[in-house]
Amino acid sequence: MYSSQRLPPFAAIRVFEACARHENFTRAAEELGMTQSAVSYQIKILEKRVGSPLFLRQSRRVELTEAGRILAMPTIDAFQRLRSGFAAVDAAAQKTLSINTSPTFALNWLSPRLSNFQVAHPGLAVRVAISCDETDFGRAEVDVAIRYGYGNWPGLTAHKLMASAFTPMLSRDLLDRIGVLAQPSDILIHKIIDPGDPYWACWLEHAGVDASALSDRIGSHLGSQSNEARAALEGQGVAMLTPAFFRTELEMGRLVQPFDLVASDRQAFWLVYPQTRKNERKLMAFRKWILSEMDQSGNSKIG
Amino acid sequence: MYSSQRLPPFAAIRVFEACARHENFTRAAEELGMTQSAVSYQIKILEKRVGSPLFLRQSRRVELTEAGRILAMPTIDAFQRLRSGFAAVDAAAQKTLSINTSPTFALNWLSPRLSNFQVAHPGLAVRVAISCDETDFGRAEVDVAIRYGYGNWPGLTAHKLMASAFTPMLSRDLLDRIGVLAQPSDILIHKIIDPGDPYWACWLEHAGVDASALSDRIGSHLGSQSNEARAALEGQGVAMLTPAFFRTELEMGRLVQPFDLVASDRQAFWLVYPQTRKNERKLMAFRKWILSEMDQSGNSKIG
DNA sequence: TGGAATACATAAGCTCAGCTTGTGGCTATT
DNA sequence: AATAGCCACAAGCTGAGCTTATGTATTCCA
Incomplete structure (x- = not known):
């Protein structure tokens, strides 16, 4: 018509x-x-x-x-x-900010802190869109994403937030039961949650321990640090976790980090968004907030 | 706002x-x-x-x-x-056609024939805008005009409709009273309506009559052929008129044309309109109609 | 009465927005 | 695997849409 x-x-x-x-x-x-x-x-x-x-x-x-x-x-x-x-x-367009990130980062870092951002920007509705694989900016209504990787996504601007960081953790109860963990290799005696996690090999290598035995181990692959952390809290074994994500648990003593040694590869968490959108107000606001939040936690200094 | x-x-x-x-x-x-x-x-x-x-x-x-x-x-x-x-x-835009022309042409030629056009184009409302001086196409909402002149108006397309044509006319009553008009010079004996009209000089010259005496004559300047024709019909004298405009009066015998001689200068009536509008439907329709109407009357052959 | 001001029209010429062509990549379909 | 459908992107061309400069007409005002 x-x-x-x-x-x-x-x-x-x-x-x-x-x-x-x-x-x-x-x-x-x-x-x-x-x-x-x-x-x-x-x-x-x-x-x-x-x-x-x-x-x-x-x-x-x-x-x-x-x-x-x-x-x-x-x-x-x-x-x-x-x-x-x-x-x-x-x-x-400037009223809703849609953040795409992985379950782990959303749960263990972003969610607890997001209220600060919302208080600072009361006119801005925040939507956290959790996805396990990287969603395409062209295909989903996502303004920014927090991605884990090497910072090299074509067409996207990436700001490093937090280098990868892993160290074994276990519940205090379990530690009490097994007594002292004097040196890294002692860990191998105990049950390891998700021994297939490549960061186990990585950390052990950093620690100078032969990790070849790990590959044979049977364990559960829980898919996200949150799940592994839950298992660790329940005393089911030792988990390879990112300290920054479990600061509260460590401070409260519910989880224990037996060794100072923190392993890292070249990967990191990055704030990413399409280069073309770098000047949007809501995006600038979020970028500023998350970078300063990272600064305060001292996370960006690691690695 | x-x-x-x-x-x-x-x-x-x-x-x-x-x-x-x-x-x-x-x-x-x-x-x-x-x-x-x-x-x-x-x-x-x-x-x-x-x-x-x-x-x-x-x-x-x-x-x-x-x-x-x-x-x-x-x-x-x-x-x-x-x-x-x-x-x-x-x-x-194609619903109303506005025609600008002089009182004389409107009254003596256009009005009597316009109903033909309207019958042929029932969807088109015609507005005849009469004005004594030439109205500017840029300044008035006029689609076409019928103008008297030499056909050279810059920016306008002009189609010749009817050459200028003048001959003396008088009422039958008056002619009966004065008897016979054997030759053109006989006219000068009688009362001439508007002797200042340059077409008197023009016609007399064509007729080989010395027109110098005319200039001294006192007469009324009536401003349009219609008015002069009325005076002639009332027997007030001899008027210099355009035969095409008084065909009916001539046929009915109310007016008499004593001499075949019709004078003309280089002027004519022209259909004119802005060059830029030559392809408008309503304009094409009117152009076609008026040219064929002129053809039928045989007027365009004169001069 | 003449000249200053205002407003629209027009001619000429330049420049870059907006196109086309050509290609490549991705996905669904078979 | 092959095909077809759809979008993105690079490169290059061209004319629509400007600007500048000037002309014309009217009004206003001293």
């Missing part, structure tokens, strides 16, 4: 709209930031296209013809709708 | 409108008669300008984002208004 006719050139329509409001080419030109000459030219184009004059050229003023009057109303109206539409989308 | 914000480039808005309707860039491109590539480019422009994505690029289709949805409604709506506005003006 669309009038199938092709519309005249838009530049001309825009100029007409302004002229129809002012009934004055010079004023319209000023409003549009162009010369009176250009306005005159565009109106002429439009009149040629429409097939009849739209303005009567009186001395020192122009006056809408009947055709001009017929056209003026819907045109002015249409432009008003466009303007308010773009104003609305401008406002709305 | 206008959102003062500058709208994004119109090409981009137009493309967005089509894409929002189709949720498919390729279809939109087809509708707009451009390449998919151009559509993609314009949408990217608009997204950059708006500051957030408007479409999610799914495989084999695109989908509006929330921002896109907010924008789609008012945009589609605005375009609908524009389209119907232009459709309305298209229709309206």
Whole structure:
């Protein structure tokens, strides 16, 4: 049900709209930031296209013809709708921040701290979209993501938040039961939660312990640090965890970190977003907040 | 009360409108008669300008984002208004034909014949705007004019309708009273209506009569042939008239043309209109009608 | 009455937005 | 595997849409 006719050139329509409001080419030109000459030219184009004059050229003023009057109303109206539409989308686009991240980071780092951000930005609704694999910015309505990796995502800007950091942890109860862990190799005597986790091998190597025995072990693959941490808290064994994610548990003594040694590879958590969107207000606000939050925790210094 | 914000480039808005309707860039491109590539480019422009994505690029289709949805409604709506506005003006512009001409031509030629035209074009309302001096096409809402002159109006197309043609006429009653008019010079004996009319001098010259005496004569200047004709009909004297305008009176015998000799200068009646409007339907219709009407009367052959 | 000011029209010429062409990549379908 | 459908992107061209400069007509004012 669309009038199938092709519309005249838009530049001309825009100029007409302004002229129809002012009934004055010079004023319209000023409003549009162009010369009176250009306005005159565009109106002429439009009149040629429409097939009849739209303005009567009186001395020192122009006056809408009947055709001009017929056209003026819907045109002015249409432009008003466009303007308010773009104003609305401008406002709305900065109202919701959608953060995509992994379950682990969301649960153990972001969620506990997000209320600070929300207090600081009461006009901004935050939506945390948790996904296990990296969601594509082109395919999902995500403003920013916190991703784990090497910081090299093409087309995306990445800010390093926190280097990878792993160290064995276990519950105090379990430690009490097994007595002292004097040196790293002692850990291998005990049950290891998810021995297939490559960070076990990594940490043991850092510690100078032969890790070859690990590969044969049977253990559960729980898929996220949260799950492994729960198992560790329940005393089911020793888990390889990121200290920054379990600061509270460590401080409260519910989890114990038997060795100072923290292993790391070249990976890290990164704040990432499309390069093209770097200047959005909501994005700048979040970037500023999360970087300062990381700074305060001293996490960004690690690795 | 206008959102003062500058709208994004119109090409981009137009493309967005089509894409929002189709949720498919390729279809939109087809509708707009451009390449998919151009559509993609314009949408990217608009997204950059708006500051957030408007479409999610799914495989084999695109989908509006929330921002896109907010924008789609008012945009589609605005375009609908524009389209119907232009459709309305298209229709309206061809609905009324405004003809500007002199009182003489209007009264003595056009009015009696105009009903033929209106019967042939029932959808077209005709407005005859009578004015003594030539009205400016730029200043008045006039579609066509019938002007008397040499056919050289800059910027206007002119079709010759009828060469100037003048000959003395008088009422039958008066002729009966004065008896026979054997030769042109006999006229000078009688009362001449408006002897200042240059066509008296012109006709007498054609007739080989010395017209110098005329200049001293006192007479009324009635301003239009209609008025002079009325005076002649009332038997007040001999008037210099255009035969084509008084065909009926001649046929009915109310006016008599004593001599076959018809004088003419280089002037004529012309159908004129702005060159730029030559292809308007209503104008073409009127041009065709009036030229064929002239042809039938054989007037265009004179002079 | 004449000259200053205001407003629109027009000619000429430049510049870059907006296109096209061509290609590549991804995904669904068979 | 092969095909077809759809979008992104790079490179390069061109003319629409400007600007500048000037002309014309009217009004205003001293």
